[in-house]
Amino acid sequence: MSDNPHVVISPDVKLGKNVRFSKFINLYGCSIGDNTKIGAFVEIQKNACVGANCKISSHTFICEGVTIEDSVFVGHNVAFINDTYPRATADGKLQTEADWKVEYTFVKKGASIGSGSTILANVTIGEGAIVGAGSVVTKDVPPHTVVAGNPARILRQLPD
Numbered sequence: 001m002s003d004n005p006h007v008v009i010s011p012d013v014k015l016g017k018n019v020r021f022s023k024f025i026n027l028y029g030c031s032i033g034d035n036t037k038i039g040a041f042v043e044i045q046k047n048a049c050v051g052a053n054c055k056i057s058s059h060t061f062i063c064e065g066v067t068i069e070d071s072v073f074v075g076h077n078v079a080f081i082n083d084t085y086p087r088a089t090a091d092g093k094l095q096t097e098a099d100w101k102v103e104y105t106f107v108k109k110g111a112s113i114g115s116g117s118t119i120l121a122n123v124t125i126g127e128g129a130i131v132g133a134g135s136v137v138t139k140d141v142p143p144h145t146v147v148a149g150n151p152a153r154i155l156r157q158l159p160d
Helices: none
Strands: 007-011 025-027 066-067 105-107 145-148 151-158
Touching: none
Parallel strands: 007 025, 066 105
Antiparallel strands: 145 151
8 A cells, every 4th residue: 555654544435546744644444445545644434435536635534424526625624523412421331332322524626724623523515615714513514615614604606
């Protein structure tokens, strides 16, 4: 997969053709489409899917349950969330995977997510939508729409 000692790619990762990596990357149990570029200090967890021709910028965290379709831009330091009510313990013991259920997030084809944004669980960012830098996306973003803020609000529609 990679001869770079600063890139950790688990053998269960499905990589497309011509995927490019920076240093300090952690990928396991995920799939990455053709011609996608992954920036430095990115982690992509198991059961996450990144499509073809995407750009995932540095310091981004893509957790289990996230599906990113083709031609999506993800800016620097974007965090995805897959648990609406996270807890460290259950019944006084450290939680395990058996104690919670993954919640899903979808980023549709051609969308762009600005740097420093947080994308909560159970949302869909529509095709061609733009999320402004520093936004907190708490609900679905319609296709071809610009949203920004905390919480993210619709600013305007884009042409299809």
